[in-house]
Amino acid sequence: MRQDPIIIAGGGIGGLAAAIALARKGFQVTVLERASRYQEIGAGIQLGPNAFHAFDRLELGDAARSIAVFIDRLRLMDAISAEEITNIDLTDYFRRRFGNPYAVVHRGDLHGIFVRACEAHANVTLRTDCDVVGYEQNSAQASALLKSGERVTGCLLIGADGLRSRIRQQMIGDGAPRIAGHTTYRSVIPTEQMPEDLRWNAATLWAGAKCHLVHYPLSGWKVFNLAITCHNDPAEAFAARPVTHEEVLAGFRDVHPRAKAIIHHGRDWKA
Missing domain, CATH: 3.50.50.60 (FAD/NAD(P)-binding domain)
Known part of the structure; x- marks a missing residue:
């Protein structure tokens, strides 16, 4: 070389x-x-199964698996009615079919x-x-x-x-990033602060009007990751900007109380 x-x-x-x-x-x-x-x-x-195939090629697969939470389902929820729309089973058949799990990591x-x-x-x-x-x-x-x-x-x-x-x-020279009109707010909360009936071993998305909410467990179930997005036409691009709880709630006032309870448990929100 x-x-x-x-x-x-x-x-x-x-x-x-x-x-x-x-x-x-x-x-x-x-x-x-x-x-x-x-x-x-x-x-x-x-992380989909292909990510672990890539980690294995780099001889880092075991290390990546050691920090991952292997979730059982992808769940799509109606953020207005709080009803489940559909789910995808990610357990035995999925893992055999693709040779690796679907997982989430910090x-x-x-x-x-x-x-x-x-x-x-x-x-x-x-x-x-x-x-x-x-x-x-x-x-x-x-x-x-x-x-x-x-x-x-x-x-x-x-x-x-x-x-x-x-x-x-x-x-x-493709210019600055385009502003898509959406803002994503992020928080990580201790598992004991997540509503008990929503502590699912799943990557869950609640779909609402011009908004959606995503949550799943991380770090050996010590915390839950929250990433919630609304279409609020921001005037500028930004990242990791601290925001108030009131600003976060503004884009999700019409969602079901069950979904809104997740937002109320978020702390130290950043956009």
Whole structure:
């Protein structure tokens, strides 16, 4: 293998997965993360069976399964009447058919698995405080240009720097993210604060008028992830912005009290 490293801009799940995959093929990899430490924002992720096939290829399948909750059903509920519309059984037949379970994990827990795998691999160098603002390339090399003025050069550069990727903007110039007209509010609550009759081992979606609510257990059933979305035509894009309980409730006033009870148990909402 050639000595020049592969440079990856972005140390999220995508960037670290690419790093460990390349490292296990014998490549030297340098990951450049803008933040001062490797961490992941957000809460829950739903993982279909193919995700575990991919984790197995990276030799991280057992670690991923150890942090996952294997849910039994996907449930679709009517947020106005509180009646079940339909459900999909994800147990024995599903797992035999697809060779792996359907599961949910905490994003931070999954990210941590990739961080530790990269830290343990001799071919991966993890760097922090590296704000990639652009790149340069020629026929033999590509360089990540950092805000600090430093240039990090390798045989190629992978842009995994997120929604507002500087790499993508320079490459194709597709502009800022479009505002879709929806706002998603997120909270994680202790399981004992979730209404007892809704503590289902399921990924549940309540569908209402211009809104929906999603919840499922995480982290060994210690907490429930709440992600609720309404169509409220926000004027600007934002992420991880703290919001009041009143703002959250405003988009869900017409849902059934059973569904609304979930919102009342949410704390420290972020949009």
